Amino acid sequence: MNDRTLVLSLRLERVAYRERVALRDIALDIARGEIVGIAGHVGAGKSTLALAAAGLLGTSLPAAIRGSIEHPCGGRPPAAFVFANPSTQLTELGETVEEEVAVGPENQALESHEIRARVDAALELADAMALALRIPRELSGGELQRVSLASALALDAPLLVLDEPTAQLDPEAALRFVGAVRSLRERGVGVLVVEQNLEILAALADRVLLLADGALLASGAPAEVLGRVPPWDARVGGRRTGHEADRARDAQRPPHAASRAPLVRIAGLTAGYGTRDVLRDLSLDIRNGEAVAWIGRNGAGKSTLARTIMGLVPARAGNIGVGTHDLTSLPAHERARYVGLVFQDPRSQLFSRTVIEEATFGPRTLGAPREAALTQAREALRAVGLDGREKDHPGDLAPQLQRRLAIASSLASRPEFLILDEPTAGQDAEGRGFIGAALALQRSRGAAAVITHDLRFAQDECDHNVTITDGHVSHIGRISIGDDPPAR
Amino acid sequence: MTNRLDRWNPLTPLAAALALVVVAFAGPQPWSPAIVLVIAIAVAIASGVGPRVIALTALVAMPTFALLVLLDAAFPESTATHSRWIPNAASIMVALAISLRLGAAIAALGVVVAGVPPRRLTRALAARGMPAWAAYLVIASLEAVPDARRRADEVLDAQRCRGVAVGKGTGVRGRLRALPALAGPLIVSLVTESEERALALDARGFEPRAHRTALAPIADPAGERWVRRAIWLALAAVVAWRLLALVRSFTVAS
Numbered sequence: 182m183n184d185r186t187l188v189l190s191l192r193l194e195r196v197a198y199r200e201r202v203a204l205r206d207i208a209l210d211i212a213r214g215e216i217v218g219i220a221g222h223v224g225a226g227k228s229t230l231a232l233a234a235a236g237l238l239g240t241s242l243p244a245a246i247r248g249s250i251e252h253p254c255g256g257r258p259p260a261a262f263v264f265a266n267p268s269t270q271l272t273e274l275g276e277t278v279e280e281e282v283a284v285g286p287e288n289q290a291l292e293s294h295e296i297r298a299r300v301d302a303a304l305e306l307a308d309a310m311a312l313a314l315r316i317p318r319e320l321s322g323g324e325l326q327r328v329s330l331a332s333a334l335a336l337d338a339p340l341l342v343l344d345e346p347t348a349q350l351d352p353e354a355a356l357r358f359v360g361a362v363r364s365l366r367e368r369g370v371g372v373l374v375v376e377q378n379l380e381i382l383a384a385l386a387d388r389v390l391l392l393a394d395g396a397l398l399a400s401g402a403p404a405e406v407l408g409r410v411p412p413w414d415a416r417v418g419g420r421r422t423g424h425e426a427d428r429a430r431d432a433q434r435p436p437h438a439a440s441r442a443p444l445v446r447i448a449g450l451t452a453g454y455g456t457r458d459v460l461r462d463l464s465l466d467i468r469n470g471e472a473v474a475w476i477g478r479n480g481a482g483k484s485t486l487a488r489t490i491m492g493l494v495p496a497r498a499g500n501i502g503v504g505t506h507d508l509t510s511l512p513a514h515e516r517a518r519y520v521g522l523v524f525q526d527p528r529s530q531l532f533s534r535t536v537i538e539e540a541t542f543g544p545r546t547l548g549a550p551r552e553a554a555l556t557q558a559r560e561a562l563r564a565v566g567l568d569g570r571e572k573d574h575p576g577d578l579a580p581q582l583q584r585r586l587a588i589a590s591s592l593a594s595r596p597e598f599l600i601l602d603e604p605t606a607g608q609d610a611e612g613r614g615f616i617g618a619a620l621a622l623q624r625s626r627g628a629a630a631v632i633t634h635d636l637r638f639a640q641d642e643c644d645h646n647v648t649i650t651d652g653h654v655s656h657i658g659r660i661s662i663g664d665d666p667p668a669r
Numbered sequence: 670m671t672n673r674l675d676r677w678n679p680l681t682p683l684a685a686a687l688a689l690v691v692v693a694f695a696g697p698q699p700w701s702p703a704i705v706l707v708i709a710i711a712v713a714i715a716s717g718v719g720p721r722v723i724a725l726t727a728l729v730a731m732p733t734f735a736l737l738v739l740l741d742a743a744f745p746e747s748t749a750t751h752s753r754w755i756p757n758a759a760s761i762m763v764a765l766a767i768s769l770r771l772g773a774a775i776a777a778l779g780v781v782v783a784g785v786p787p788r789r790l791t792r793a794l795a796a797r798g799m800p801a802w803a804a805y806l807v808i809a810s811l812e813a814v815p816d817a818r819r820r821a822d823e824v825l826d827a828q829r830c831r832g833v834a835v836g837k838g839t840g841v842r843g844r845l846r847a848l849p850a851l852a853g854p855l856i857v858s859l860v861t862e863s864e865e866r867a868l869a870l871d872a873r874g875f876e877p878r879a880h881r882t883a884l885a886p887i888a889d890p891a892g893e894r895w896v897r898r899a900i901w902l903a904l905a906a907v908v909a910w911r912l913l914a915l916v917r918s919f920t921v922a923s
Contacts, residue, residue: 241871258874269865276788283884288874296884517832529827532853546832
């Protein structure tokens, strides 16, 4: 259904945060049943445009807006919004998932039977019905993302705005998500979707807007617009491309990793929370010079495996060895000499006044002399593309750059084994290239594991994939995916 | 987790707790607060929240008692009647009476705080006309400590991964060195989280003064409404009796 009744009419001359202009000269209309995609590099203004379209700029988020934003179909609220970070979606007014999803309809003062119908339909469409009675804070990132989508759908708003909605979804869930959003077209819902995964954008959108440095660069059919820039390398303008990072990475990649001895040895590992075992008798070897991708469905135990190796979750049985060291009985801060773990949310870690101080903190804490720590930090910052930003305040960096800084500060400590949890979420092609370069640097002196749902990144940057299913290794091998976007 | 208080509309235990607090302060001393304390602890144990309520009560009442005794010993009314730094029986009895009243009030209210989920309580209050902003304020206040603790755990984990040593065996110097790495991200993330919460509420059409409905309205059977009326009536009687006694004592004195 696409009846040209507008759900959004947006004319923005200028949007600025304090002195920084984030958007200029943008015009966007979205009709009922239309799906519009937004692409562009980190800092292009995609999220600002999404927030403006949803009517959230200037109210909850202070910004100076010159122009008009109209929602001709009305609604309370006129648009539903799915945030890039799914924990941002939580209002905490609900104790369980279904109560959290019900918050919107409750605000609309619907009768309880209407709320129940909305909640059930939204959970069903977002593939989150099985999570209905779970506690939101205990969900994995991917599960939470499905709950975020359900919370937005329950509002039954004429416009749905999605900011990086598949960043933490496993491939199967991402496909179901694409199906769910497509089905909204039939219901006459207009959709605006910001997405770094251009394959998903190409499969989903009726038309795409390409932004660069706050301005509209191109607009039209996905094939036409996404074809105007190198298809999977969409940083438009910039000082260093993913291709340059690729070359640096290839030069550092050690040959014949498979012939080397295992560096990481995990045997019969069982661990969990409360009475629930999340990992069950898991065994895994990772060789020196290897980068492996840990893949699997949301909630399969990938992050728990990382936390157990790091000593943040106690092992109930089994052994963990890195190099010649048995880590099983060491506390987390002592394991940090041998293992590094970078979490999804860098905000839990960054505290220094400058980027360089942040990057030297790890090596200094582990006893490196100041000069050596500086050398290690500069090398790590160069790998992730933050050279030249040493004097910046970490809080002033975009979230994607903060994530790269968190990777650099762990890399600078030179652990033998480095684990990255969803490092490419929200990153553009350039960012992915730099994270690949960081992985290559790590491989040159040890091994790495990447928890990811980004199969293209896994294929390009990792030696093989380890599939984790219900807390154990169910498959080890390579995934090969095509170079072309899926047909619409 | 459910407990025995879940069978009731949250307003009923709340009314009972408020009534017990009034009785503890207005009833004959020291028997009223002593009886209230016993009742509150018994209800807490029966509701499955005994250890939390006992700990909370002890945490408030015992230091209060110690502090009052210490203050009286340090600054006696008259050094002529008893010497400094040696508490006398009378001051101990006064400290005991005040601590008992405070302990009884904390125990009675603690049963509600520990035994009734905050969201259930606010839903029941919202059904009685409490505005959305006030309901949110109650939840945010009650959840502030667990939220901060959760964020602190996340920060602690992230910094332990970078080699920061905390906990047993860490000296004072080590703890001081770790402080900026722990406090910085915690403060920033708590501020950011409160901003995000406001954004999340806005995105879901939350309006502070608007009426909200509920997915699962909390039942309020006629029997319970009568119980609450009886509680308010008894409470009014106790207050009236105390006021009367007060007026009478003034009359006799004059």
